[in-house]
Amino acid sequence: KAGVTQTPRYLIKTRGQQVTLSCSPISGHRSVSWYQQTPGQGLQFLFEYFSETQRNKGNFPGRFSGRQFSNSRSEMNVSTLELGDSALYLCASSLVGGAAGAVYEQYFGPGTRLTVT
Amino acid sequence: AQKVTQAQTEISVVEKEDVTLDCVYETRDTTYYLFWYKQPPSGELVFLIRRNSFDEQNEISGRYSWNFQKSTSSFNFTITASQVVDSAVYFCALSWLNNAGNMLTFGGGTRLMVKP
Helix, strand or coil: CCCCEEECCEEEECCCCCEEEEEECCCCCCEEEEEEEECCCEEEEEEEEECCEEEEECCCCCCEEEEECCCCCEEEEECCCCHHHCEEEEEEEECCCCCCCCCCCCEECCCEEEEEC | CCEEECCCCEEEEECCCCEEECCEEECCCCCEEEEEEEECCCCCCEEEEEEECCCCCCEEECCEEEEEEHHHCEEEEEECCCCHHHCEEEEEEEEECCCCCCCCEECCCEEEEEEC
């Protein structure tokens, strides 16, 4: 099975611009999560999507948004970029627990390294 | 509140030494899941293990072993006979059943350097 793919891998943007990052999950995985990794704050959860609905959202400003398509692919968007948005953005996909509930492991993509100048 | 603490920010060992990475967690939920991930220099997080709160059995996978102790809220990771390829940042993470989703709370990570 192909792993999680993310595009682009590297991106340089100017403050004030907006950016869209893309993620394709592992086939059969319907949950897609996004994380931001910075040296200062570590790995922080942004949001999670399942069945085209946002199920969970981390503590980030409204400039950060996302969506999921019917094929489970996901995009995240950051508007009005700030210098502090420079980070590695990681996408992860996982199976979703059934009626009895379960939390499955997430598989991560290689990330998109965003630099804001 | 859910929290994961990895007190060791950096560990340096010589090849073939055993090394233990500590992970302490906090949660009020009775059903939760603990994970370990490895992040090599390439940047991609690699899944190592998932353990639920009802399974306190220790696990061994090759040179890797995990010790889960609910009494001390710890989920420690031991690498036996370390190798240079084990050099990476290791993250412990927590998720719980009632978070309405798949949110992972990560610890700050432990950078392991294995010298030849």
